[in-house]
Amino acid sequence: MVTKSLLEFPTDYPIKIIGRPSDEFRARVHAVVLRHAPELEAGRVRERLSGNGNFLSISYTLRAESRAQVEALIAELEQCAGVMMLL
Secondary structure: OOOOOOOOOEEEEEEEEEEOHHHHHHHHHHHHHHHHOOOOHHHHHHEOOOOOOOEEEEEEEEEOHHHHHHHHHHHHHHOHHHHHHOO
């Protein structure tokens, strides 16, 4: 049985990564994202600190070329030190 993807590629794909705020966390996450989306433009990245400053969310809007690309990115981010949640 073949399942049809809900997304048609290429597409803009938003992903939010949440962890504790630090330069190391930011650098690790950004390195992973750039490995999977090397053409990422700086204007497609946003950061937001939680109200009490305990958490940092980094939002990316990637130009995803395939489902495999997105799945590989998510799998690597799930293993990335400091990542607490992916949305």
